Amino acid sequence: MVKLTPTARVILGMLKLGARTGYDIKRVTEFSTRFFWGASYGQIYPELRKLERRGLIEGEHDPRGAIARRAYHLTDAGEAALHEWLTDRENWIFEYRDEQLLRLFFGDLIAHEEVLANVQVTREQWEQTADEFRGIETAALEEADEGQIFPLTALRFGIGFADWMVEWYGQLEERLRSGEPPTQVEKAQSSS
Amino acid sequence: MVKLTPTARVILGMLKLGARTGYDIKRVTEFSTRFFWGASYGQIYPELRKLERRGLIEGEHDPRGAIARRAYHLTDAGEAALHEWLTDRENWIFEYRDEQLLRLFFGDLIAHEEVLANVQVTREQWEQTADEFRGIETAALEEADEGQIFPLTALRFGIGFADWMVEWYGQLEERLRSGEPPTQVEKAQSSS
DNA sequence: TGAGCCATGTAAACGGTTACATGATTCC
DNA sequence: GGAATCATGTAACCGTTTACATGGCTCA
Numbered sequence A, B: 001m002v003k004l005t006p007t008a009r010v011i012l013g014m015l016k017l018g019a020r021t022g023y024d025i026k027r028v029t030e031f032s033t034r035f036f037w038g039a040s041y042g043q044i045y046p047e048l049r050k051l052e053r054r055g056l057i058e059g060e061h062d063p064r065g066a067i068a069r070r071a072y073h074l075t076d077a078g079e080a081a082l083h084e085w086l087t088d089r090e091n092w093i094f095e096y097r098d099e100q101l102l103r104l105f106f107g108d109l110i111a112h113e114e115v116l117a118n119v120q121v122t123r124e125q126w127e128q129t130a131d132e133f134r135g136i137e138t139a140a141l142e143e144a145d146e147g148q149i150f151p152l153t154a155l156r157f158g159i160g161f162a163d164w165m166v167e168w169y170g171q172l173e174e175r176l177r178s179g180e181p182p183t184q185v186e187k188a189q190s191s192s
Numbered sequence C: 001t002g003a004g005c006c007a008t009g010t011a012a013a014c015g016g017t018t019a020c021a022t023g024a025t026t027c028c
Numbered sequence D: 001g002g003a004a005t006c007a008t009g010t011a012a013c014c015g016t017t018t019a020c021a022t023g024g025c026t027c028a
Helices: A006-017 A022-030 A041-053 A076-086 A099-105 A112-135 A137-145 A150-178 B006-017 B022-030 B041-053 B076-086 B099-105 B112-135 B137-145 B150-178
Strands: A057-061 A070-074 A094-098 B057-061 B070-074 B094-098
Touching (some): A006 A022, A006 A057, A022 A041, A112 A137, A150 B099, A150 B150, B006 B070, B006 B076, B041 B070, B099 B112, B112 B137
Antiparallel strands (some): A057 A070
8 A cells, every 4th residue: 555645645636637847746736725725835845746756656757848847747656646536535644724713613702893894804705615616617517517526516615615505604694793692503415 | 913823723712612632622523523623632732832821821830740731721812813813804714625536537537437436436425424423413412502602503514514415415416327427517506 | 027827956944743661549 | 350431641643734945838
């Protein structure tokens, strides 16, 4: 079983999907997986070196004019490691850190109107995020027409997620405003 | 404006809510904020020292028999810093890292049945998480009766969140099974 | 000619987890 | 007597972000 660092996972996948350089990988992740799986240059370039030393990828000097560019592709061992990771169902990383929820958790320590103001800006922020996600839907739809459908599926996840946030904070807002106890159970009732 | 590290934020809040020792803080976060704001001993103890040096908290030697215990409480400066942080609406930390969603994003690289198996275990995992959250509801309800209602609100967030995940993955599962395109938009329609 | 993009890389700092080390107390 | 819990703390390691540094290419 080949051990892959978090950044190695997204690198191998992106190379398989068509990215070739470190710059490429950064650019593509920036408008696709950024929301749930980021990668910075400080990780990407050293990781590409390590993956090549381990024989999972191969790089070739591929200058663009005078720009020294290094283009990578998966080796057979790299393909195998990628497939192994993609079908591994043992345990996986899920990290969630939400400062507004922490502030809400401590809501008993501040005034009612202060909680309400926090809730309101949080809802507004998620509305903005939902809009941003919807703004890149067209690009994902075109990609889907060319056969890559799952990036669109992941984007739809993001849209649904942001919409749920807007809903949840919106309802909490209403309850706080009306003076009802803010502790009703929410039931997710998604429809397609 | 007093600068607080991420761990300092949860420490100040927990001290205000009644926790007294580093051990206390760890124990309380473990069954309350763990899901969205963790803290480990390796962070807590050094941070308590730093906060005391900065005059935001004060510790007193408070042995329990022969056990050397140090009990902390907020100073006026600490109370002010906590309030300032709780009402700051400028910018906040939101981090989301989801390996199953990354695998889904790369779904075009593996077989249809392999994607389906991933989706299924993800849904099952979230069902389990939702159950776990519901399992601590009673404790949160008691706490709410004593006047602390927002920890319960945060827990209800977690339950709604997990339920939404179950819904979303469940619907994707159905579509993958039926051969429909897995790209319909989900609309969150929460009801109280 | 200048802005913006293409392209690669490193160093420092930061934050976090894990593992290790120690030992008393409580309760069955 | 032994297990679980109370209690504190450090060292090593890991992964990530940010800032810095460099410089060519493209197009208006």
